[in-house]
Amino acid sequence: MKGQIWFPLFGVTFGFCAVYFSQYTLSPMFAPYLSIAVLAALDAICGGIRAALEGKFTDGIFITGFIINTVLAALLAWIGDKIGVDIVLAAVVMLGGRIFLNLSLIRRLLLTKATS
Amino acid sequence: MEHARSWTIQISVLSVIMGGLVALSLKTQDRILKDQLPDVRQGRLARAFVELREDATSLRRQVLDLQKRLREYQLQTGSDSEKSKLLAQDLMLANVLAGTVSVSGSGVAVTLRDSKLAERKPNDISEADWRDLSEEYYIHDRDIRDVVNELRASGAEAISVNDQRVTGLTPIRCVGPVVMVNDVRTAGSPVVVRAIGDPDALLSGMMMTKGVLDAFRDVDSTMVSIDKVKSMTLPAYAGSTTLRYAKVANEVKANEAQRQSENAERLGDKAVQDPQSVIRDGGKK
Numbered sequence: 001m002k003g004q005i006w007f008p009l010f011g012v013t014f015g016f017c018a019v020y021f022s023q024y025t026l027s028p029m030f031a032p033y034l035s036i037a038v039l040a041a042l043d044a045i046c047g048g049i050r051a052a053l054e055g056k057f058t059d060g061i062f063i064t065g066f067i068i069n070t071v072l073a074a075l076l077a078w079i080g081d082k083i084g085v086d087i088v089l090a091a092v093v094m095l096g097g098r099i100f101l102n103l104s105l106i107r108r109l110l111l112t113k114a115t116s
Numbered sequence: 117m118e119h120a121r122s123w124t125i126q127i128s129v130l131s132v133i134m135g136g137l138v139a140l141s142l143k144t145q146d147r148i149l150k151d152q153l154p155d156v157r158q159g160r161l162a163r164a165f166v167e168l169r170e171d172a173t174s175l176r177r178q179v180l181d182l183q184k185r186l187r188e189y190q191l192q193t194g195s196d197s198e199k200s201k202l203l204a205q206d207l208m209l210a211n212v213l214a215g216t217v218s219v220s221g222s223g224v225a226v227t228l229r230d231s232k233l234a235e236r237k238p239n240d241i242s243e244a245d246w247r248d249l250s251e252e253y254y255i256h257d258r259d260i261r262d263v264v265n266e267l268r269a270s271g272a273e274a275i276s277v278n279d280q281r282v283t284g285l286t287p288i289r290c291v292g293p294v295v296m297v298n299d300v301r302t303a304g305s306p307v308v309v310r311a312i313g314d315p316d317a318l319l320s321g322m323m324m325t326k327g328v329l330d331a332f333r334d335v336d337s338t339m340v341s342i343d344k345v346k347s348m349t350l351p352a353y354a355g356s357t358t359l360r361y362a363k364v365a366n367e368v369k370a371n372e373a374q375r376q377s378e379n380a381e382r383l384g385d386k387a388v389q390d391p392q393s394v395i396r397d398g399g400k401k
Contacts, residue, residue, distance in 0.1 A: 007124050007127070007128040007131075008127050008128050008130075008131035009131070010128070010131075011127075011128040011129070011130075011131030011132040011134075011135060012131045012132070012134060012135040012138075013135060014132055014135060015131065015132035015133060015134065015135025015136040015137075015138075015139070016135035016136065016138055016139045017135075017139075018132075018135075018136060018139075019135070019136040019137075019139035019140050019143075020139035020142070020143065024140070025140075025143050025144065025147060026140055026143075026144050028144055028147060028148045029159050030144070031141070031144045031145065031148060034137060034140060034141045034144060035141055037137050038134060038137045038138050038141055041130060041133060041134035041137055042134060044130055045127055045130055045131055045134060048123065048126065048127045048130070049127060051123075052123040052124075052127070057122070057123040059122060059126070062123070062126055062127075062130075063126065063130075066130060081159070081160065084160075
């Protein structure tokens with residue numbers, strides 16, 4: 001169980017290197033959507049790890065959560081762009097808050113596991 | 117155990133995706149910084165620009181429509197009686213002169229284009245020097261104005277530049293690589309100046325030795341081409357025709373202005389006969 005915690009970290013490094021050293025780039029137009037997608041992914045991962053540590057991990061919820069969150073955030077960014085209000089900030093605040101919450105819970109769970 | 121493997125795989129897969137997204141995001145931001153793009157707002161600006169341009173086009177179309185309807189009304193009132201028919205004819209003439217109606221007729225088309233020599237920079241000349249030296253290979257706003265002026269002097273009755281009707285108040289000027297005619301942007305090369313009038317007179321005005329186009333022929337003869345046109349139609353001026361400052365002068369003032377103009381004319385005649393006298397008298401009667 002403990003060793004598995006490192007897999008996501010390897011994954012991040014691998015994905016980063018794979019894309020960073022490839023020729024592939026995106027149009028600057030999509031830059032705001034991209035950062036939202038990164039946040040949604042980070043949130044999903046933190047949530048997933050927390051659920052796993054609590055032993056409540058469910059297949060469907062994890063993947064659908066990630067996809068729906070990303071789509072919703074992108075949609076908000078797009079609508080906000082259209083009407084000139086940065087609604088996307090709502091998604092950023094929400095996801096950011098959840099990431100911190102989940103991280104603190106993960107920390108607590110790991111600590112209690114380590115001490116027990 | 118089965119359960120544990122399932123979450124590891126899923127989270128790891130998502131981690132790979134996230135790593136990729138982060139890298140992609142980083143690269144995009146890098147590019148934005150490198151290209152000096154004003155990140156998000158650029159898209160918004162571009163969209164606003166396109167919208168405004170579409171607005172302007174539709175408004176211009178509206179102006180044209182209204183002008184057309186006005187002309188129809190004028191014609192209709194003209195058909196009532198003999199007197200108003202004459203009035204309507206006069207009005208039509210004024211419209212033609214003012215450029216607010218589309219007109220057809222014979223004339224010439226003068227095409228000006230940047231010389232291809234401008235792209236052939238010799239290797240031993242620096243970029244900055246070449247910019248000065250290659251000046252004459254490009255069509256400038258003053259060249260277009262010169263051509264328009266010469267066409268007018270040769271008896272042109274209606275003129276258009278790149279299908280923008282030239283009226284008595286039309287500015288022609290360059291803003292960077294585009295030419296603004298009636299505050300509408302058109303291509304800076306080629307520029308097509310079309311004029312309705314006696315084709316032969318217009319042509320000879322253009323071909324005059326030491327005339328406006330002579331300089332081009334010395335530089336690169338491909339920069340100018342003149343064609344006689346049997347029949348062409350120039351568009352109507354599609355801008356605002358409302359006046360805010362100019363008023364029709366009353367009779368006394370009009371007479372005085374006329375007298376001034378005649379005086380100036382006399383002074384001009386005098387200048388031709390005896391140039392020294394004008395300088396001596398300083399324009400006094």
